[in-house]
Amino acid sequence: KRTYSSSSEIKNSELKVMGSSYQTDGWTNTTSAIQNKTGCNLLHNPSHPLAILKELIFKEFPSFAYYDSLSPVVSTYQNFDSLGFSKDHPGRSKTDTYYINENTLLRTHTSAHQLQLLVAGKQSDRSLLAQAKNGKAAPGNERFLVAADVYRRDEIDSSHYPVFHQMEAVCTFSRKEIQQLKQQPAHSNTNTQNNFEAHSIAYSQVAKLTDTTVIGNGNPKQPEHTTDEVAFVAEHMKQSMNQMVFQILSKAMAAKKAGGYQASDVSESEFPVRWIDAYFPFTSPSWEMEVFYQGEWLEICGCGIMKQELLDNAGMPDRLGWAFGFGLERLAMLLFGIPDIRLFWSTDPRFTSQFSPGRINAFKPFSRHPSCTKDVSFWLPSIGNFHENDLMDLVRETAGDLVEDVKLIDSFTHPKTGKTSHCYRINYCSMDRNVTNDEINLIQEQVRDQMVKQLGVTLR
Ligand code: FA5
Ligand code: MG
Numbered sequence: 001k002r003t004y005s006s007s008s009e010i011k012n013s014e015l016k017v018m019g020s021s022y023q024t025d026g027w028t029n030t031t032s033a034i035q036n037k038t039g040c041n042l043l044h045n046p047s048h049p050l051a052i053l054k055e056l057i058f059k060e061f062p063s064f065a066y067y068d069s070l071s072p073v074v075s076t077y078q079n080f081d082s083l084g085f086s087k088d089h090p091g092r093s094k095t096d097t098y099y100i101n102e103n104t105l106l107r108t109h110t111s112a113h114q115l116q117l118l119v120a121g122k123q124s125d126r127s128l129l130a131q132a133k134n135g136k137a138a139p140g141n142e143r144f145l146v147a148a149d150v151y152r153r154d155e156i157d158s159s160h161y162p163v164f165h166q167m168e169a170v171c172t173f174s175r176k177e178i179q180q181l182k183q184q185p186a187h188s189n190t191n192t193q194n195n196f197e198a199h200s201i202a203y204s205q206v207a208k209l210t211d212t213t214v215i216g217n218g219n220p221k222q223p224e225h226t227t228d229e230v231a232f233v234a235e236h237m238k239q240s241m242n243q244m245v246f247q248i249l250s251k252a253m254a255a256k257k258a259g260g261y262q263a264s265d266v267s268e269s270e271f272p273v274r275w276i277d278a279y280f281p282f283t284s285p286s287w288e289m290e291v292f293y294q295g296e297w298l299e300i301c302g303c304g305i306m307k308q309e310l311l312d313n314a315g316m317p318d319r320l321g322w323a324f325g326f327g328l329e330r331l332a333m334l335l336f337g338i339p340d341i342r343l344f345w346s347t348d349p350r351f352t353s354q355f356s357p358g359r360i361n362a363f364k365p366f367s368r369h370p371s372c373t374k375d376v377s378f379w380l381p382s383i384g385n386f387h388e389n390d391l392m393d394l395v396r397e398t399a400g401d402l403v404e405d406v407k408l409i410d411s412f413t414h415p416k417t418g419k420t421s422h423c424y425r426i427n428y429c430s431m432d433r434n435v436t437n438d439e440i441n442l443i444q445e446q447v448r449d450q451m452v453k454q455l456g457v458t459l460r
Contacts, residue, residue: 015100018071027099031397034098037163043068043147046357050165050344053332054147057167060244065132066145074107082115083282084307095387098151106151110168111325117141118314143171153389157405158340165328172321178232219277219285224308229320233305237322241289252335252360282307293334301326337362348432371404371429374444380420381456394454398447404429
């Protein structure tokens with residue numbers, strides 16, 4: 001086990017991810033703790049809450065092709081360039097992204113597959129299309145869903161984990177199709193799936209949902225699109241998403257009424273939805289969908305009208321599209337009443353035995369094992385940068401999943417020397433057993449040791 005922190009250490013070495021070996025370089029920062037997560041495949045266990053939610057979403061889009069086995073290893077081009085991220089976009093930074101090497105990384109979002117799947121559809125690339133689970137890819141990947149694990153260097157707490165899961169949707173239309181769909185009289189066809197009318201019927205059922213969207217200046221309609229086209233595609237997207245959320249919440253409600261839903265406090269009126277203006281390099285206009293849950297607006301999704309340049313690059317200049325990227329954990333936590341994002345990774349039977357395929361039920365919390373906190377105070381290095389995510393990875397690499405959270409609790413700059421001191425509190429806790437103070441002391445010693453070696457800090 002080692003943390004790849006210094007570029008000299010890892011030159012000419014190899015990193016194995018998902019069965020393939022990659023040459024490392026000065027960009028490599030994928031730790032073995034993260035490497036070990038890449039094959040976990042939580043989405044392939046039908047009794048896992050994330051996989052249950054995934055299947056429920058797939059069912060809401062029966063005419064879409066869907067994918068859930070694409071490798072997390074993608075190129076920098078796929079993850080960033082193909083989506084129009086500028087060369088200096090902060091998302092590309094080593095402090096935010098797990099690189100395998102300069103040109104290869106662990107996808108930070110499922111949008112990394114947008115262009116690749118559109119191109120595969122256009123070129124009838126069998127090897128990729130065959131990976132669609134329901135065989136709906138032919139003739140072109142004009143509408144598809146991708147569920148997958150994504151990786152981001154981030155803080156550690158009950159709602160952040162460096163691996164989480166997203167569901168991407170891409171839905172494209174020819175201009176002719178838009179005209180036809182717009183002219184279809186409402187309620188005319190009960191057999192339509194995923195068209196405008198089907199969703200407008202559903203929309204009346206969710207009329208209580210609020211819509212606060214204003215298309216602001218930084219979020220314009222693209223010059224290639226008419227106002228009418230954008231209005232249609234945006235409406236289709238929002239209604240599809242409202243319908244999906246509504247259907248899934250209805251299932252949760254039904255389960256609750258049937259007596260299978262007790263602990264979690266879901267009720268129809270508790271789930272208003274709103275759309276907030278947002279910015280993404282690959283959609284314009286863009287929005288974030290938020291759900292009101294337990295007194296707070298919770299961001300669950302980013303979405304928007306696809307940049308025409310991406311469709312042009314896919315060889316589909318005659319089509320328009322919408323796309324969304326949902327965070328599965330946040331919706332799953334809400335539906336199943338799961339209080340901590342780390343529980344999704346638990347192998348404790350008290351967690352895993354509570355769920356079964358196709359069923360939404362309330363998680364019954366089991367008693368937590370006692371935790372053990374340790375503080376560490378240090379002076380920042382006088383040369384070079386200190387980035388918090390480096391500390392997060394270092395702690396995770398040393399303590400594994402025993403680390404529950406890491407928080408900055410104090411910071412000050414010495415008036416005379418100008419040196420800055422930080423104090424972090426590390427909370428250690430096991431999901432399945434009691435930890436001893438002696439054992440945690442040993443780990444804390446290793447953490448302190450590595451902080452000096454890897455981060456160049458001076459312990460106090
Ligand atoms: C994206 O990842 C865009 N790719 C979404 C998108 C797709 C926009 C298609 C437009 C078109 P963002 O970084 O906001 O955007 O993440 C999307 C969702 O993932 C969030 O709304 C949230 O639900 C979830 N998410 C983001 N970060 C985390 C995290 N650290 N832990 C759990 N869920 C997260
Ligand atoms: Mg966001």
